[in-house]
Amino acid sequence: MSTPVTSVVPPRKIAEDNEFTSEHHVYEPHRVGLPKLGPYFRELWRRRHFAIELGRTSMRANQTQTFFGQLWLVINPLLLAGVYFLLVNVVSGHHQTLTYFAHLVAGLFAFYFIAGCMNTGAQSVVGGGRLIMNTAFPRLLLPLSAVYTAIRRFLPTMIIYFVLHFAAGLPASPKLLWAIAIYAEMVLFATGLAFITSTLQVYFRDTSSFLPYLTRIWLYLSPVLYYVEDMKGTLRHFIYINPLVPILGNWGRVLTENKEPEFKYLIAGLIWGLATAGAGALFFMSREREFAVRL
Amino acid sequence: MPSDSDLAIDVNDVSVTYRTTFEKTPTFKDALVRLGRGERVVREIKALNNVSFGLDHGKVLGILGANGAGKSTLMRTLGGILPPSSGRIEIHGRVSTLLALGVGFNNKLTGRENVVLGGLAAGLNRDQITQRYEDISAFAGLGDFMDMPMRTYSSGMFARLAFSVAVHMDPDILLIDEALSAGDAKFKRKATNKMKELCTQARTIVLVSHGMASIREMCTDTIWLDKGRVVERGEPNDVIRAYEDFLGVKEDAVTLEDV
Numbered sequence: 280m281s282t283p284v285t286s287v288v289p290p291r292k293i294a295e296d297n298e299f300t301s302e303h304h305v306y307e308p309h310r311v312g313l314p315k316l317g318p319y320f321r322e323l324w325r326r327r328h329f330a331i332e333l334g335r336t337s338m339r340a341n342q343t344q345t346f347f348g349q350l351w352l353v354i355n356p357l358l359l360a361g362v363y364f365l366l367v368n369v370v371s372g373h374h375q376t377l378t379y380f381a382h383l384v385a386g387l388f389a390f391y392f393i394a395g396c397m398n399t400g401a402q403s404v405v406g407g408g409r410l411i412m413n414t415a416f417p418r419l420l421l422p423l424s425a426v427y428t429a430i431r432r433f434l435p436t437m438i439i440y441f442v443l444h445f446a447a448g449l450p451a452s453p454k455l456l457w458a459i460a461i462y463a464e465m466v467l468f469a470t471g472l473a474f475i476t477s478t479l480q481v482y483f484r485d486t487s488s489f490l491p492y493l494t495r496i497w498l499y500l501s502p503v504l505y506y507v508e509d510m511k512g513t514l515r516h517f518i519y520i521n522p523l524v525p526i527l528g529n530w531g532r533v534l535t536e537n538k539e540p541e542f543k544y545l546i547a548g549l550i551w552g553l554a555t556a557g558a559g560a561l562f563f564m565s566r567e568r569e570f571a572v573r574l
Numbered sequence: 575m576p577s578d579s580d581l582a583i584d585v586n587d588v589s590v591t592y593r594t595t596f597e598k599t600p601t602f603k604d605a606l607v608r609l610g611r612g613e614r615v616v617r618e619i620k621a622l623n624n625v626s627f628g629l630d631h632g633k634v635l636g637i638l639g640a641n642g643a644g645k646s647t648l649m650r651t652l653g654g655i656l657p658p659s660s661g662r663i664e665i666h667g668r669v670s671t672l673l674a675l676g677v678g679f680n681n682k683l684t685g686r687e688n689v690v691l692g693g694l695a696a697g698l699n700r701d702q703i704t705q706r707y708e709d710i711s712a713f714a715g716l717g718d719f720m721d722m723p724m725r726t727y728s729s730g731m732f733a734r735l736a737f738s739v740a741v742h743m744d745p746d747i748l749l750i751d752e753a754l755s756a757g758d759a760k761f762k763r764k765a766t767n768k769m770k771e772l773c774t775q776a777r778t779i780v781l782v783s784h785g786m787a788s789i790r791e792m793c794t795d796t797i798w799l800d801k802g803r804v805v806e807r808g809e810p811n812d813v814i815r816a817y818e819d820f821l822g823v824k825e826d827a828v829t830l831e832d833v
Contacts, residue, residue, distance in 0.1 A: 302667060302746075336691065412655065416696070
């Protein structure tokens with residue numbers, strides 16, 4: 280009975296503020312299991328503050344921002360370094376230097392940063408249950424938030440490292456700046472791992488129970504307790520298949536050996552980082568449609 | 575004739591299937607044990623089958639159906655949380671959802687922190703959340719509990735905060751899934767009034783409820799879902815009558831209560 284009108288725009292449909300949730304959504308099946316990447320990453324970037332706030336509040340909830348909370352983050356790997364230092368002293372039979380201790384601490388801090396990304400990453404999606412069932416947002420934000428938390432926990436430990444660095448008589452050379460580039464590779468790599476563990480945890484809730492064993496073995500196969508040059512015999516094969524050899528090898532070189540980074544290791548670390556982050560993101564995104572019904 | 579652009583929600587031949595397991599907490603250990611026995615427990619669920627409907631701006635749609643009829647799946651699909659397996663959904667307007675009970679998800683955090691996180695996840699910026707925060711807090715009426723960890727909340731308080739957040743996101747389209755059943759009588763009244771207020775501002779609401787009285791009171795339009803299909807669509811009274819005939823229940827105090 281209504282006459283055709285030219286203006287069919289309903290009263291509220293004036294494009295007033297489309298800076299948040301867009302005004303027009305189309306939901307279609309994901310082709311080959313993946314959402315459209317362009318809009319996905321645009322949304323991801325637009326909601327980055329969510330990941331940051333999530334990391335910050337979860338740190339607050341775990342009391343890591345209090346003085347003793349921060350202190351524990353530093354004391355824990357330091358004690359561990361002390362244990363390994365003692366162990367290597369006993370096993371090798373000869374007295375280790377403070378430089379070796381610095382190498383051990385630098386390696387352990389970096390290694391536990393990566394392990395931390397895997398552990399908190401694993402809990403990130405499962406722990407976000409109710410939010411996932413109620414709100415549409417790019418789920419990659421959850422493991423990214425775990426990585427953000429791990430970075431925030433890692434940075435204060437570097438202060439301790441540098442105290443030790445100078446106590447061991449190591450020089451303050453510009454080569455140390457390479458550590459920033461190597462850390463970036465490490466973050467890329469750890470982010471990819473966090474994507475993978477967070478997805479696996481949805482399907483196998485005991486993933487996080489296996490992780491400690493996996494990380495322990497991985498630690499022994501990486502140049503943390505020893506130097507890359509010590510990797511001989513069977514251990515030598517791991518130089519090529521363990522991504523942490525180029526990354527942590529260079530990390531140790533620039534920080535504690537006062538050397539330029541190995542160029543081939545820089546490239547290898549970058550490739551490992553990009554490949555892991557890329558493959559991890561694709562794996563995560565291909566599965567994330569199911570998260571709402573699997574939790 | 576209403577033109578297509580009047581539609582707030584346009585659902586076109588949508589089907590949703592997903593695979594899930596029987597177990598509450600699937601583990602690698604169980605998976606290995608089952609592999610040894612040669613069992614397979616992944617089950618494919620056809621939650622929605624070729625559902626099509628449209629909804630104009632300013633309407634309130636009630637969705638009826640037995641447990642497992644696909645109501646919640648339909649709501650998640652409308653909210654963009656579960657993309658369809660086939661078909662197409664078009665939504666014109668900003669959507670706010672109240673699907674799973676509770677706003678936030680971290681019980682260790684306070685109500686306030688959860689509101690901020692929920693808002694950021696929904697795509698608001700900090701200023702927009704700050705602007706809305708007082709209204710949200712006042713409407714929920716939780717007082718000092720806003721700054722207490724959410725694990726200290728009762729289920730009714732969860733529901734009140736969640737509802738308050740959802741309606742204060744300034745949505746064009748509000749999707750509500752049985753959210754009010756945990757609130758007390760006073761809050762239900764307040765919530766119903768708020769929803770009516772939203773309707774008068776030409777907002778669109780989709781409501782899932784087992785409470786026939788609230789469907790009758792609120793809705794202008796009703797869909798009855800069964801086994802993932804639309805059985806009937808029409809005036810609330812007609813659809814409710816058909817649905818109750820089908821269930822074989824007489825209308826009494828039990829079916830009327832609960833939003």
